Amino acid sequence: MRRTFFVLQHVAKGGLSVDSKIVETVEGILSGSGVNESQFWEGANSLYDSMKGTNDNLLGKRAEIEAKINDYYKGDRSQDYEEFLKSIQYIEKDCGEFAVTSANVASELADTPAPQLVCPVDNARFVLNAGNARWGSLLDALYGSNIITQEAQSAGYCPKRGEAVFQYVYATLDEIFPLNSGSWSALTQITWDATSCSLDLRDPSQLLGFNNSDKTVWLHNNGLRVQVIVDPESKIGSSTPTGIKDVILEAATTIIADAEDSACAVDAEDKQVVYNNWDGLMTKTLSETVTKNGKDFTRKLSGNLEYTPFNGSSPVTVPGTAVLMCRNVGIHMYTDVITKDGKETPEHFLDALITTLSGKKSLNDTNKSIYIVKPKMHGTEEVKFVVSMFDKIEDILGLPRNTVKIGIMDEERRTSINLKQAMHAARERVFFINTGFLDRTGDEIHTAMEMGPVIRKEEIRGTKWIAAYEKSNVMTGLNAKLPGHGQIGKGMWAVPDDMLGMINTKVGHLKAGATTAWVPSPTAATLHALHYHKVSVKDVQEELRKEVFDQREALTSLLTPPMDNDVGSKLSPQDIEAELKNNIQSLLGYVVRWVGMGVGCSKVPDINGVQLMEDRATLRISSQHIANWLHHGIITKEQVHSTLKEMAAVVDEQNASDPSYIAMTGNYEAPEFQAALDLIFNGTQELNGYTEPTLSKYRKVRKALVAAKSA
Numbered sequence: 204m205r206r207t208f209f210v211l212q213h214v215a216k217g218g219l220s221v222d223s224k225i226v227e228t229v230e231g232i233l234s235g236s237g238v239n240e241s242q243f244w245e246g247a248n249s250l251y252d253s254m255k256g257t258n259d260n261l262l263g264k265r266a267e268i269e270a271k272i273n274d275y276y277k278g279d280r281s282q283d284y285e286e287f288l289k290s291i292q293y294i295e296k297d298c299g300e301f302a303v304t305s306a307n308v309a310s311e312l313a314d315t316p317a318p319q320l321v322c323p324v325d326n327a328r329f330v331l332n333a334g335n336a337r338w339g340s341l342l343d344a345l346y347g348s349n350i351i352t353q354e355a356q357s358a359g360y361c362p363k364r365g366e367a368v369f370q371y372v373y374a375t376l377d378e379i380f381p382l383n384s385g386s387w388s389a390l391t392q393i394t395w396d397a398t399s400c401s402l403d404l405r406d407p408s409q410l411l412g413f414n415n416s417d418k419t420v421w422l423h424n425n426g427l428r429v430q431v432i433v434d435p436e437s438k439i440g441s442s443t444p445t446g447i448k449d450v451i452l453e454a455a456t457t458i459i460a461d462a463e464d465s466a467c468a469v470d471a472e473d474k475q476v477v478y479n480n481w482d483g484l485m486t487k488t489l490s491e492t493v494t495k496n497g498k499d500f501t502r503k504l505s506g507n508l509e510y511t512p513f514n515g516s517s518p519v520t521v522p523g524t525a526v527l528m529c530r531n532v533g534i535h536m537y538t539d540v541i542t543k544d545g546k547e548t549p550e551h552f553l554d555a556l557i558t559t560l561s562g563k564k565s566l567n568d569t570n571k572s573i574y575i576v577k578p579k580m581h582g583t584e585e586v587k588f589v590v591s592m593f594d595k596i597e598d599i600l601g602l603p604r605n606t607v608k609i610g611i612m613d614e615e616r617r618t619s620i621n622l623k624q625a626m627h628a629a630r631e632r633v634f635f636i637n638t639g640f641l642d643r644t645g646d647e648i649h650t651a652m653e654m655g656p657v658i659r660k661e662e663i664r665g666t667k668w669i670a671a672y673e674k675s676n677v678m679t680g681l682n683a684k685l686p687g688h689g690q691i692g693k694g695m696w697a698v699p700d701d702m703l704g705m706i707n708t709k710v711g712h713l714k715a716g717a718t719t720a721w722v723p724s725p726t727a728a729t730l731h732a733l734h735y736h737k738v739s740v741k742d743v744q745e746e747l748r749k750e751v752f753d754q755r756e757a758l759t760s761l762l763t764p765p766m767d768n769d770v771g772s773k774l775s776p777q778d779i780e781a782e783l784k785n786n787i788q789s790l791l792g793y794v795v796r797w798v799g800m801g802v803g804c805s806k807v808p809d810i811n812g813v814q815l816m817e818d819r820a821t822l823r824i825s826s827q828h829i830a831n832w833l834h835h836g837i838i839t840k841e842q843v844h845s846t847l848k849e850m851a852a853v854v855d856e857q858n859a860s861d862p863s864y865i866a867m868t869g870n871y872e873a874p875e876f877q878a879a880l881d882l883i884f885n886g887t888q889e890l891n892g893y894t895e896p897t898l899s900k901y902r903k904v905r906k907a908l909v910a911a912k913s914a
Contacts, residue, residue: 212224213542214226216244216247216248217244217245217247217248218248218251218252218543218544219244219247219248219251219541219542219543219548220541220542220543220545221244221540221541222470222471222539222540222541223471224471224472224474224475225471225474225475225540225541225553227475228474228475228478228479228557229243229244229557229560231479231482232478232479232482232557232560232561233560235486235564236560236561236563236564236600237563237601238560238563238600238601242599243556243560243599243600246556246595246596246598246599246600247552247556247599249595249599250552250556250592250595250596250599251541251543251548251552253595254549254552254588254591254592254595255543255548255549255552257588258534258549258552258588261534261581261584261585261588262534262535262890264584265535265581265890265891266890268291268292268293268617269649269650269890269891271291272288272291272293272650272651272653273652273653275287276651276652276653276654277653284762285758285759285762288620288762293582293617293620294620294621294758295582295583295621295624296624297623297624298623298624298627300682301627301630301683302630302683302684303626303630303633303683303684303685303688303689304630304631304688305605305608305630305631305632305633305634305688305689306605306631306688307571307572307606308572308608308634308688308689309526309570309572309574311456311457311525311526312457312526312574312634312635312689312690313634313686313687313688313689314426314686314687315426315427315456316425316426316713316717316718316719316735316740316741317426317427317453317454317455317456317457317718317719317732317735318454318455318456318719318720318721318722318727318728318731318732318735319455319456319457319458319459319690319692319719319720319721319722319728320333320336320455320457320458320459320525320721320722320724320725320728321458321459321461321465321530321695321721321818322458322459322460322461322465322804323461323465323466323467323803323804324460324461324462324466324477324480324481324484324529325462325466325467325468325473325476325477325480325803327480327483327489327490327491328491328493328502330458330460330480330484330489331489331490331491331502331503331504332502332725333455333458333460333525333725334458334484334504334505334524334525334527335504335505335523335524335525335725336454336455336458336525336725336728336729337453337454337455337456337505337522337523337524337525338430338451338452338453338454338505338508338523339451339452339454339455339725339726339728339729339732340449340450340451340729341372341375341449341450341451341452341729341730341733342365342368342369342372342439342449342450343449343726343729344702344726344729344730345368345371345372345730346364346365346368347726348702348703348726348730349700349701349702349703350371350702350703350706350730351364351367351368351371352367353366353367362442365439365442369388369443369447370388372447372450373386373387373388375733376450378737379424379429379733379736379737380402380404380406380409380422380424380429381404381405381406382402382403382404382405383403383404383405384403387445388444388445389444390444390445391444391445392435392445392446393420393431393433393445393446393447395413395420395513397511397513397515398513398514398515399513400413400420400513402420404422409422409423409424410422410513411423411428411510411512411513411519412510412511412512412513412519413510413511413513414430414508414509414510414511417430417432418432418433418434418448419431419432419433419451419510420433421510424736425735425736425739425740425741426735427452427453427456427732427735427736428453428521429450429451429452429453430450430451430508431447431450431451432447432448432449432450432451433445433446433447433448434446434448452729452732452733453732454725454728454729454731454732455525455722455725455728456525456526457525457526457527457528457690457719458525458526458527458528459528459529459530459576460480460481460484460527460528460529460530461529461530461803461804461818462477462481462529462530462531462532462554462558463530463531463532463533463578463819464530464578464642464803464804464818464819464820465803465804465818465819466803466804467797467801467802467803467902469898469899469902469903469906470539470540470903470906471540473801474538474540474553478557478561481529481557481558481561482557482561482564484504484527484561485527485561485562485564485565486561486564486565487503487504489503489504490502490503491503504523504524505523505524506523507520507521507522507523508520508521508522508523509521526574527574528574528575528576528610528635529554529558529562529574529575529576530575530576530577530578530610530612531551531554531555531558531575531576531577531578532550532551532554532578532895533551533577533578533579533580533893533895534549534551534579534580534585534588534589535579535890535891535893535895535896536549536550536551536895536896536899537549537550538550538553540553541553551577552592555575555592555593555596555607556596556599558573558575559573559575559593559596559597559600559602559607560600562574562607563600563602566606571606572606572607572608572634573606573607573608574608574610574634574635575593575607575608575609575610576609576610576612576635577589577609577610577611577612578612578614578642579612579614579615579642579891579893580611580612580615580618580625581615581617581618581891582617582618582621582624582625583621583624583625583627583628586609586611586618586625586628586629587628587629589609589629590609590628590629590632593607593609593632605631605632607632608632608633608634608635608689609629609632609633609634609635610633610634610635610636610637610689611625611626611629611633611635611636612636612637612639612642613636613637613638613639613643613672613676614638614639614642614643614646614820615642615643615646615891616643616646616647616650616761619643619672619675619676619761620758620761620762622636622675622676622679623679623682623683626679626680626683626685627683630683633685633688633689634688634689634690635689635690635692636676636679636680636685636689636690636691636692637676637690637691637692637693637694637719637721638672638673638676638692638693638694639694639695639820640664640669640694641694641820641821641823641824642820642823642824643669643672644660644663644669644765644824645820645823645824645826645827645892646823646891646892647668647764647765648764648765648824648827648828648831648892649827649886649887649891649892650764651764651766652827652830652831652834652887654764654766655766655767655768655770655835656766656767656768656770656771656831656832656835656837657764657765657766657767657770657828657831657832658765658766658767658770659774659778659782660782660785660786660824660828662765663765666763666765667760667763668760668761668762668763668764668765669765670760671756671757671760671761672761673693673715674715674752674757675754675757675761676691677691677715677716677717677747678716678747678750678752678757681716681744681747681748682752686718686741686744690718690719691716691717691718691719692717692718692719692720692721693712693715693717693719693720693721694720694721695721695722695723695816696709696720696721696722696723696727696731697723697815697816697817698723698813698814698815698816699723699724699726699727699806699814699816700813700814702726702727702730705722705727705730705731706730706733706734709722709731709734710734710737710738712734713734713735713738713740713743714738714743715743716740716743716744716747717740718740718744723816724816770832770835770837771835771836771837774837779832779837779838780842780846782828782832783829783832783838783842783843783846784810784846784849784850785809785810786825786828786829787825787829787843787846787847787850787879788809788810788850788853788854789807789809789810789817789821789822789825790822790825790826790829790879790882790883791847791850791851791854791867791875791876791879792807792808792809792817792854792857793807793817793819793821793822793825794822794875794878794879794882794898795854795858795864795865795867795875797819797822797898797902798874798875798878798898798901798902798905799864799865799873799874799875799905800863800864801902801906803818803819804816804817804818805817807821808857810850810853812857819894819895819898822882822894822898823892823893823894826882826883826886826892826894827886827892829843829883829886830883830884830886830887830892831886831887833883833884833886834887840884843883843884847876847879847880847883848868848871851867851868851871851876852868854867855867855868874901874902874904874905874908875901875905877901878897878898878900878901881897881900881901882894882897885897
C-alpha cells in the first residue's frame with residue numbers, strides 16, 4: 204500500500220520550506236491585513252535567520268542548567284544551594300525597583316477584576332461559546348448547578364427548583380445592590396422612565412440606565428455590569444411578584460483562546476484549524492453550525508449591547524464579547540511544518556507571526572493592542588528573547604512598537620524565582636502574570652529529580668514553597684504596579700460539575716489579591732462573577748501593598764522542593780499503591796483523548812469517576828511524579844507495568860460509551876499506551892519534564908494509522 208499520508212507537500216519561500224497548507228492559510232489571512240505575501244515571507248525568512256540560532260542556544264542552556272543541578276544533588280551538596288544557583292546564573296541579579304508601563308491595554312485587562320475562561324482555539328464551537336460568555340444568565344447558571352439543593356421534581360422546568368433559584372437571586376441582589384429598606388423579594392414591580400427608576404437603592408450610583416427594547420435595567424458594582432430583565436408577561440416573569448425574568452451578569456470579560464496546553468495541533472492540518480479559527484475571532488467572522496435538541500443553528504460571536512443612562516445622556520455601547528488573547532506554544536516546540544536547511548524550526552515563530560497578522564485586522568481607534576500569552580519561559584533571558592521577537596514581527600507587519608503585548612505565565616521554577624527581572628524585561632509589553640499549580644509542580648519535581656522522592660500530590664498543596672509561589676506572584680505584580688496595566692491571575696477550578704465547591708472556595712483567589720482566575724465553563728464564569736461583586740479586589744490589593752513583603756523569606760521557601768527521603772518508609776504499601784493508581788489513571792485518561800482523539804481539553808473522569816476539566820498540565824505532574832518514585836525505588840518497573848494494564852481497563856470502561864474510543868486492553872502496542880510508557884520511563888530524561896514532544900509523536904502515529912485504514 205502506498206503510504207502517501209506521510210508525504211509533506213512543501214513550498215519554497217526563500218530559505219524556508221513551508222507546508223502547502225500553511226502557505227494557503229497565510230494567503231487567506233493576509234487578505235485585509237495590509238500586508239502582502241512577499242512582505243510576510245521575506246520577513247519570516249529574516250526572523251528565522253536571525254533568531255533560530257538563539258532559540259537553539261536557549262534550549263541548550265536549559266539542558267546545561269538541568270545537568271548542573273542534577274550533578275549538585277548527586278554530589279556531596281557541600282556548597283550552599285542558593286550560592287550554587289547564583290553561580291550557574293539560575294538566580295539572577297535584582298534589577299531594582301521599576302513600574303510596568305504597558306500602554307493601550309484594554310480596560311478589561313488593566314482595570315476590571317473578573318473571571319477568565321481558557322478555551323482550546325482548535326474547537327470553534329467551544330471558543331465561540333467562551334467568547335460569548337462575557338454575559339451569562341444567573342438564573343440558568345444556578346438552576347443547572349449543585350448550588351441549588353432543591354431537586355427537580357419534573358422533566359423540563361420545575362417551578363419548585365425555580366423558586367429556590369429566585370430565593371438565591373434575591374439574597375444575592377440584597378447583598379450586592381441593597382435597597383434603602385426591605386428586600387428585592389418584596390418588590391411588586393420595577394418601573395422606569397427616561398430619567399428615573401423605581402429601584403430605591405442604598406447607593407443610587409449603582410443605577411446605570413435602561414434598555415426598553417430588551418426590558419432591562421442596568422446596574423453596576425466593582426466595575427462589572429448587571430442587567431435585570433423585567434418582563435411580567437413572560438413565563439418566568441409572571442411567576443414572580445417582581446416580574447423579573449432574568450438577571451444577566453457580566454462574567455468572563457477576558458478569554459484565552461489557547462493554541463497550547465488545551466489544544467491538540469501536531470501538523471499543518473491541525474495548525475490550519477488553529478490559525479483560521481483565531482483569524483475568524485479577530486475578524487468576527489468565525490461561525491459554527493451546532494445541533495441542539497434536534498435543531499441546527501449557527502453560533503457566532505455576539506454583537507454589542509446598549510443602554511441609555513438615566514442622566515439623559517446618549518446611549519452607551521457595551522461589548523457583547525470578551526477581550527481575546529491567544530496563548531502560543533512554548534519556545535521548546537519544533538515543527539516540520541516549516542523547515543530550514545532540512546531541519547525543523549521553532550513552532551512559536553509561526554504562531555507569533557500568524558497570531559499577530561490576524562490580530563492586526565482587529566486594531567482600530569479603541570483597540571490598539573494584540574495580546575499573546577507566552578507559556579513555559581525559563582528566566583529573564585527567554586523573556587527578553589520573546590520581546591525581541593515581537594519587536595521584529597512588528598517591524599515585519601508594519602505595526603507600532605509595543606502593539607503586541609505579552610502575558611508571562613509563571614509556571615516554571617526559574618521564572619518564579621526571577622519573576623521581578625522577567626517582568627522588568629517586558630515592562631513595556633506585559634499585561635498578565637499568573638500561577639498554575641500543575642505545570643509549576645511538574646517543573647519543581649523535575650528540577651529536583653535527583654534530590655530525592657517527592658511527597659504525595661495532595662500533600663504538595665500544603666507545602667511552604669507552593670504558598671510562597673502564590674504569594675510571591677501577587678506581591679511581585681503589585682510592587683511592579685501591574686494593576687492598571689494588566690492582570691494578576693490564579694489557576695483553574697477543575698471540577699466543572701461542583702459549582703457549590705467553587706462558590707465556597709474560589710473566592711480565596713480574590714482575597715489573595717488576584718484580579719482574575721480561571722474557570723472551566725461559561726456557567727462557572729457567571730457564578731464566579733458573584734465573587735467579584737462581593738469582594739473588592741482593588742481594596743484587597745491596596746491592603747496588600749501596605750504589607751512588608753519579605754523577599755528573602757519567599758526565596759528561601761521557593762528553594763525548598765517538596766521532597767522527603769523518608770517517603771518510602773512513611774507510606775504504607777497500600778498508600779503507595781493508591782498514589783500510583785491515581786497517577787496512572789489520570790495519565791492514561793488524558794493520553795487516550797489527546798493521542799487517540801485529538802482532544803486537548805475535556806472532562807476526564809478521575810479514578811473515582813469525578814469529572815475533571817483537564818489539559819496537558821495534568822499529564823506533566825502525573826508523569827513526573829511516577830518517574831520520580833520509579834527513579835528513587837519507591838515503586839518498581841513491574842508495579843508500573845502491572846498498574847498501567849489495570850488502569851487501562853478502568854479507563855476503557857470509563858470511555859466505553861464513546862464510539863470513537865479505541866480500547867487499550869489487549870492492544871498495548873497502540874500509540875496511546877506506548878505514549879504512556881514513554882512519558883513515564885523517559886520522564887527523567889525529557890527536558891524540563893515536558894509532555895508535548897511525546898504526545899505529538901504518538902498523535903502523529905495515530906493519525907497515520909487512521910489515514911492508512913481509510914486509504
